[in-house]
Amino acid sequence: MKKIFTLILFIALQINAFSQTVDLATGVKKITSGTADKFTPYSFCTEKPMTTALDKLPAGKLPFNISDIRININERGVVVEIPLDDSEQLYGFGLQIGSFNQRGLRKRPIVNDNPLNDLGYTHGPTTFYVSNKGYGILINTSRYTTFYCGTTDKLKNKANTKADGKGGNSVEELYKNDNAAAGNVTVDIPGAKGIEVFVFEGPDVKSVIQRYNLFSGGGALPAIWGLGVKYRVKADFTQNQVNKMADYFRVNHIPCDVLGIEPRWQTASYSCSYVWNKDFFPSPQGFIDTMKAKGFRVNLWEHAFVSPSSPLYEPLKNKAGNYLVWNGLVPDFADTAASNIFAAYHKKTFVDEGISGFKMDECDNSNIAFGNATWSFPELSQFPSGIDGEQMHQVFGVVYQKAIYNIYKEMNQRTYLDVRASNAFASSYPAALYSDTYEHDEYIRMILNSGFSGMIWSPEVRESNTIKDFMRRSQTAVLSAQTLYNSWYLQNPPWLQINKEKNNKNELMDNAKEIEADVRTLLNFRMSLVPYLYNAFADYRLKGIPPFRALVMDYPQDKNTFNLSDEYMIGDCILAAPLTEKQDERKVYLPAGTWYDYNTNQKYEGGKHYTIKPSLTQLPIFIKEGTILPLAKPVEHVAANTKFEITCYVYGNATAATLFEDDGLTFNYEKGNYNTVNLLWNNGKGAVTRSGKFKNTRYIIKKWQVIN
Structure with missing residues (x-):
């Protein structure tokens, strides 16, 4: 033996x-x-x-x-x-x-x-x-x-294993x-x-x-409208109430591209029926068409656990795990047949009718840190494909979003999804992760960490403690991959009343219109930034460069960036340094080079720390010298025929920049149907050239402005 x-x-x-x-x-x-x-x-x-x-x-x-x-x-x-x-x-x-x-x-x-x-x-x-x-x-x-x-x-790596005989004077020293x-x-x-x-x-x-x-297949390139603003309405809103919310955005000229509809649109939601609730939405197709006419895309909340009342229950009954969640089936997405059944139903029932995307919730397991969190399927679950519960939990978010994403890909139609779990090799999926946690400094850190993972993170804004808290969170959302306000438990937009109880009683703040104007200022900047962001996402898709990333990625030899977790690059030229409610000012580190404060145009020498004090309507960003920054005249939403009127801001000794130009809606760019728009600055004059196969024009360069 x-x-x-x-x-x-x-x-x-x-x-x-x-x-x-x-x-x-x-x-x-x-x-x-x-x-x-x-x-x-x-x-x-x-x-x-x-x-x-x-x-x-x-x-x-x-x-x-x-x-x-x-x-x-x-x-x-x-x-x-x-x-x-x-x-x-x-x-x-x-x-x-x-x-x-x-x-x-x-x-x-x-x-x-x-x-x-x-x-x-x-x-x-x-x-x-x-x-x-x-x-x-x-x-x-x-x-x-x-x-x-x-x-x-x-043990074998230690030349001397003799105890050093030292004690500790504190818990920290002991351990x-x-x-x-x-x-x-x-x-x-x-x-x-x-x-x-x-x-x-x-x-x-x-x-x-x-x-x-x-x-992994290249980075994600969402539909261009996905880089605008998304707003999720209250969970129990009816068709009429969503219509009124849409009118509120347009009447008050507040940018918004996507309205997200929360659980009550379904006849059952825990588990899901995937059937329109006619008491809340008596005319689903009429609703979708009305939203489209007003310039809104519709995104539907759901999760993957299939209710016994769902038309999907019987087709998936023999293609699901052996444990239930909320009395619903857990589809075996590791089985292509199960994924195809789930996807085919969604295509016919929703996507063919005009639904632009889905929020894929609850795919991230119940909280394994607590014994009373037991809603999801156990790790000992078995699935017909042979995958077990532990492995399924780790990949569930990926195989779920893959099933939904492939619907749009096969239809040659781009989307921008929401999902609450992902994993490795998911870089190509245009799905923004979100969380029920709500610590602002953690939300900022996750922007940086997403860049190391081939993932997209959405630091969504919900209700806030104070106006200052709300505005700082809004600044971060504007400077992220997806600008999202999630009002699933708020009757009115949070900028009209930050207090949840008063909001749901329709008791608006005395200065609601003032705050609304401030939010409009931030969201207009977001819409101005869309062409620049779209180009950054094109670099993600075609070159693999994360559009949002930690400074250590661009400055790996600079020790000051090794632990810098609250500043990040947006594309190649913008450095963001968000603030939280706790801060009226903050220290910002600028790496090598020369940088311009976007708000004041003041120049800063790199390799040093500075203190900044941006107001609640100023974006805490710096522009790298040598940048041509293309900012568009804000639009309230991005339509198929939107043409962006652009002012090119020339910082210092800038000579050239590019924009990625295509229809923004299809995958035709994969066949070469796109343009590279070259922005050139030479001897005090600007010029624009185009190369590529895209026959239309999305960007119109109106002005050039030099920042010295």
Whole structure:
């Protein structure tokens, strides 16, 4: 028996010798050891790598030999060890809410409906991290996995194991971990019998992220109207009440592109019937047509758990998990047939009738941090496809949004969805994540972390403590991937009454119109920014560059950016530094170069900290010298035939910029049907040239203005 045990141990310790390494694309390698799981994040990625764009990225080089990545398989599962040097900084693990620089932490990226603290529970977990040394590691598993980010060291690695005899004078000293300089990231994957490890080469942080996004099929390019403003109405609004809300926006000239309809549009919502409630919406098609005539897109709230009263119940009954949620079926989205049934019904019943998108709620598991949170299916669930409950939880948001997104893709119609869970290799899906948490500083941090994950984050605005709180949150929403006001429990827009009880009694604030005007100012800026944002998203799609990203991605050698979690880049030229309710002023760090305060045009030398005091209607942003910033005359909504009238602001020694121009609605750009609009500044004169196959004009350059 002892000999058998010794043999097993020997095989486990030597399993790395049987690993296979293959090149999947330029700068992307895969190490396989043992028998990998059938259901992994990459197994659900059907988008093909963008090989041409990948080939154009600069060549990267790992700071270690790839053979130094050790994979051990034992009775517990799989352990992966990746080299880590003393100076490395680590980022990623999905849409993290409680941490930014992950070095020295134990991370457990698990999907959870109530993200908290810094362990890793989140709406968008991934087993992917990136190092500032210019490489990324993705452990391709849907199992609950733990990463020890330089926090553990083995006995055999210690030259002297003698106790130092020191005591501690405080709790912090007693429990301090001195292994932060440990030489590995150690990954624990219980239950696995093998693993795939994806390695993404740099040479820098941004290139690693580009490579990951391009390998995933490219970044998302939402419909251009999705970059406007979305407003979700109260959950129990009737068709008539939604009509009145639409009229309110248009009469008061407040920009809005999308109205989101909350649960009561259905005959049953927990679980879902996916059937219009005629008591609330007596004429669904008439309602959709009326909204379209007023310039609004309609987005419907739902979740994936199928009510016994739903027409989908019987077709999916044998294609669902063996546990119920709210007495409803859990569709086996790992089974193509189940996904197709779910999608076909949505296409015929909603999308063909004009619904522009969906809010896909409750796909992120009940809160695993508390014993009384039990609404979702258990990890021991079994599904006909063979996937288990643990793995299904991790990928549920991805396979759900994939089923819905494919409806629009096959119809050659772009959308912009909302979803409450995602995972790895989902970069190409135009779905903005949201949360029921509401800490403003965490919402800002998640903008940065989304850029490391191929995800889109929406720091939506609900009710607020004070006017100042509301306006600061609105500034952040305007400076994010999706500007969203969620009034699902408010009778009136929150800017008319921030107090929930008074709002629902129709008791508006005395200064409601004044605040409304301030909000209009912020939202008009958002609409001015749409062409610039659309170009940034085109770079995301075609080059893999996240439109919203941490400064360390652009300035990986600047130590001041290593832990900077409340400033971020918007595209290549705008630096945002949002404030919260607690701040009348804040310190902002500007990296190398020269920067202009957007509000005052004051110039600042980079590499230094400054104190700024933006008002509630001023956007806390800085423009990089050398920028031509195209800002459009605000429109109240983006229509198919909208032409943006643009003023080009020339900052310092700027010479050129581009805009991505297409119909904004279809996937025809994938066939080359788009233009590159070149904005040129030379000898005090501006010029515009176009190249491409798009026959129409969406951008009209009206003026040039120099900022010295």
